Amino acid sequence: MNLNNTLQTAKDLLGMHLVHDTPEGRIVGRIVETEAYLADDPAAHSYRSRTKRNEPMFGPAGKAYVYFTYGMYYCMNIVTNKQDVAEAVLIRAVEPVKGIDIMRKNRGEMKDKNLTSGPAKLCIAMGISKQQNEVNLIDSQSLLRIEQGKKHSDTIVTTTRIGISKAVEAPYRFYLKESRFISKK
DNA sequence: CGTAAGATGAAG
DNA sequence: TTCATCTTACGG
Numbered sequence: 001m002n003l004n005n006t007l008q009t010a011k012d013l014l015g016m017h018l019v020h021d022t023p024e025g026r027i028v029g030r031i032v033e034t035e036a037y038l039a040d041d042p043a044a045h046s047y048r049s050r051t052k053r054n055e056p057m058f059g060p061a062g063k064a065y066v067y068f069t070y071g072m073y074y075c076m077n078i079v080t081n082k083q084d085v086a087e088a089v090l091i092r093a094v095e096p097v098k099g100i101d102i103m104r105k106n107r108g109e110m111k112d113k114n115l116t117s118g119p120a121k122l123c124i125a126m127g128i129s130k131q132q133n134e135v136n137l138i139d140s141q142s143l144l145r146i147e148q149g150k151k152h153s154d155t156i157v158t159t160t161r162i163g164i165s166k167a168v169e170a171p172y173r174f175y176l177k178e179s180r181f182i183s184k185k
Numbered sequence: 186c187g188t189a190a191g192a193t194g195a196a197g
Numbered sequence: 198t199t200c201a202t203c204t205t206a207c208g209g
Contacts, residue, residue, distance in 0.1 A: 035201070043201070045196095053195065070202050071193025077201090090201060120202050163201055183202095 003061035003138075006080040006087040010036040011174050013078070015152040018094055020126050021143045024102050027126045029094030029116055030149055033175035033182050035161045037077070039085050042166035046086030057086040062138035066123070066130060073120035074129045078137055078146065092119045092162070092173070094126075095181045102127075118183040154178050 001012045013031050020027045037044035037057075045054040045067065056065040056079055065077040065088050077088035094116045096103055103115050103125040116122040123129065128144065137146045155177040160168060162184055175182050 037201075045201070048197075051196065067201080068195075069200065071195080073202055075201065092201085114203095118202070161201075165200085 003078075003080050004082060006036045006038055006089060007172065009078070009080050010034040010089045010172070011156055013089060013091070013146070014156060014174060014176050015149045015154065017097060017147045017149045018091065018122075018126065019145050019147050020128065020132075022102070022127050024105075024127075025099050027099035027102055028097040029122060029126060030097050031091055031094050032179040033091075033093035033173070035090040035092055035174070036087070036172040037090065038087050038172070039081070041170070041172075043161065043164040043168075043170070044086070044088075046088075050086075054086065056134050057088050058084055059134070062136055064132055064135045064137050064144065066128060066133040068130065069120075074123040075119040076123055076128050076132070090119060091122065093117050093175070093179070093181050093183045094122050095179060096125075113180060117181045152176070 013034050016031050018029045046057045061080050063079045065079050077090045079088050081087040107115050107125050116125045132144045135144045136142050157175050157177050158171050159173050161173045
């Protein structure tokens with residue numbers, strides 16, 4: 001995984017595992033959908049200016065950028081590229097692999113298909129919030145981290161991003177075609 | 186099945 | 198006012 005190439009990293013993350021060791025136990029999700037946000041990208045949080053919220057995007061690659069949005073949700077990115085080149089990959093969906101009972105509890109009454117099929121849903125299910133902001137996801141000692149998943153030969157679909165109004169035509173969204181846990185067709 | 190509204194806070 | 202969202206309510 002070359003973290004200096006954001007678009008490549010977005011694809012490489014598909015099939016990898018997002019692991020969170022919580023007091024209630026280990027939660028693992030298989031990443032099945034991502035979006036890339038680049039430095040020269042009007043849709044990126046970092047495009048206009050450096051703020052308290054988007055600060056982690058300007059830092060070194062491999063750290064988490066967890067942001068608060070719509071007044072009530074958190075979404076998680078992995079920061080990519082060099083210091084001061086503010087880029088990141090948004091994790092948009094995962095498949096429950098381990099700790100699904102904890103996920104169900106975190107999400108409340110909810111069909112399994114909806115547990116983790118969206119950037120805010122998966123953060124609720126996996127217990128990710130402001131506390132995990134700037135955690136080093138590459139460090140195997142971190143409670144929240146990225147690990148190699150089982151090798152896959154699934155088809156990667158490339159398409160346009162969701163929920164944005166600028167740069168809507170950029171093909172920066174990637175997902176595994178066979179997964180049932182995609183946020184939206 | 187589909188579309189629409191509302192919740193609620195940071196940033197422009 | 199808009200926003201890298203989600204859930205519920207309501208119409209067909």
